[in-house]
Amino acid sequence: MQGLHVIAIGRLRDSPEAALVARYAARLRPAPVLTELPEARGSAPEVKRREGAALLAALPAGALTVALDPGGQAPDSLALAGLLERWLGAGKPVAFLIGGAEGLDAAVLARADARLSLGPMTWPHFLARAMLLEQLYRARAISAGHPYHRA
Numbered sequence: 001m002q003g004l005h006v007i008a009i010g011r012l013r014d015s016p017e018a019a020l021v022a023r024y025a026a027r028l029r030p031a032p033v034l035t036e037l038p039e040a041r042g043s044a045p046e047v048k049r050r051e052g053a054a055l056l057a058a059l060p061a062g063a064l065t066v067a068l069d070p071g072g073q074a075p076d077s078l079a080l081a082g083l084l085e086r087w088l089g090a091g092k093p094v095a096f097l098i099g100g101a102e103g104l105d106a107a108v109l110a111r112a113d114a115r116l117s118l119g120p121m122t123w124p125h126f127l128a129r130a131m132l133l134e135q136l137y138r139a140r141a142i143s144a145g146h147p148y149h150r151a
Contacts, residue, residue: 002093003030004136007058008129009051009100011036020130024137030088032133044102052105060093065112067097067104068128072115080135081142083114096136098128 012018025032035058040050059065064087075083087094096116097108109115118131141148 002091004028004032004088005035005060005063005093005095006032006098006129006132007035007037007055007095008098008125009037009055010039010125012126012129015126017124017126017130021133024130024133027137028133028140032136039100047100048102048105049107051100051102052108055097055099055104055108056111059095059097059111063093063095064090064114065095065097066114066116067109067112068099068118068132069104069109069112069115070117070120070122072117074117074119077135077138078142080116081139084136084139085143087114096132098125098132100125 012021021034025034037051037054037058040047040054042050066087084094097104097112099105099108118128118135123131138148
């Protein structure tokens with residue numbers, strides 16, 4: 001399936017973060033497919049490995065994969081709009097991967113076509129999901145010439 005996919009570790013329950021995710025997901029076109037995967041148990045390296053395997057298994061076939069990673073590219077909103085248009089224009093599903101508390105496994109980072117950072121600060125992975133969706137909505141609004149974004 002083409003379009004946007006957000007695949008994340010952890011299940012959002014009824015929470016303020018879930019409300020933000022729902023708000024921006026409802027505004028996005030194409031509407032994103034949100035996939036939540038359970039958090040793994042075990043030692044930190046084992047958790048990372050298991051969650052990484054689950055993220056990779058959930059990828060749509062042929063997806064252009066963008067890993068949220070602190071070491072990734074940190075574009076401003078205008079640059080993200082350009083990147084997103086290019087990614088969507090490739091004619092493949094675009095999948096954003098958000099790891100759990102231990103971060104992303106090396107196998108996930110190796111598979112990623114791009115790495116995207118929300119900045120140098122550490123964010124809770126539930127809040128990162130809402131921030132990503134808001135930025136994706138902002139990027140689509142910029143591309144459509146909608147006044148949501150004020151430079």
